[in-house]
């Protein structure tokens with residue numbers, strides 16, 4: 001299934017340990033895809049190790065290419081994030097240009113998708129690393145999304161609250177402004193209820209940290225698919 005059809009995604013961090021039993025439970029959960037990515041301590045070795053454990057699992061695998069050194073062949077899909085409200089141009093276009101300089105010739109354009117991130121939790125690691133300006137009014141957050149969709153014509157947007165459950169008013173306003181954009185939401189989804197609340201306004205919900213904190217809570221989020 002192409003990413004446009006994904007409703008639920010588990011985001012796996014190559015730098016976090018995950019027992020085989022837990023991985024098997026996630027594989028058989030019914031999720032639409034695994035997104036591999038993280039901010040801290042991710043390198044080509046741990047990314048490949050996780051890919052290797054998943055490559056025959058039957059669930060679509062996508063790599064979030066947040067660093068040009070971590071590209072691995074074989075994924076079903078590649079997302080290239082650009083952090084729209086980053087404080088440093090490196091995270092808007094610098095790393096992406098480096099990735100294409102090195103690997104552009106290997107990419108099938110149909111497998112690579114830009115993800116326009118709007119990072120809205122100032123305490124998230126990704127906010128620190130990218131020096132994101134998270135102090136955005138609702139109107140400003142909507143404007144970032146509109147620029148990304150209408151001017152830059154990015155094929156997907158990612159409303160990122162990593163580590164906290166976000167302000168659904170912001171998410172709803174972006175949805176209302178851009179009914180046709182493919183919206184990802186991630187942040188603080190820790191069970192079925194949070195999954196349902198976020199899924200009302202976006203195409204794809206992304207479930208991350210809870211996998212490592214409360215596996216049963218993580219598995220319960222797949223209920224949005226039923």
Ligand code: 1GP
Pocket residue numbers: 011160161162163164185186187188189206207208209210
């Ligand atoms: C992180 O958006 C994802 O990039 C998921 O967020 O880890 O808070 O679930 P959580």
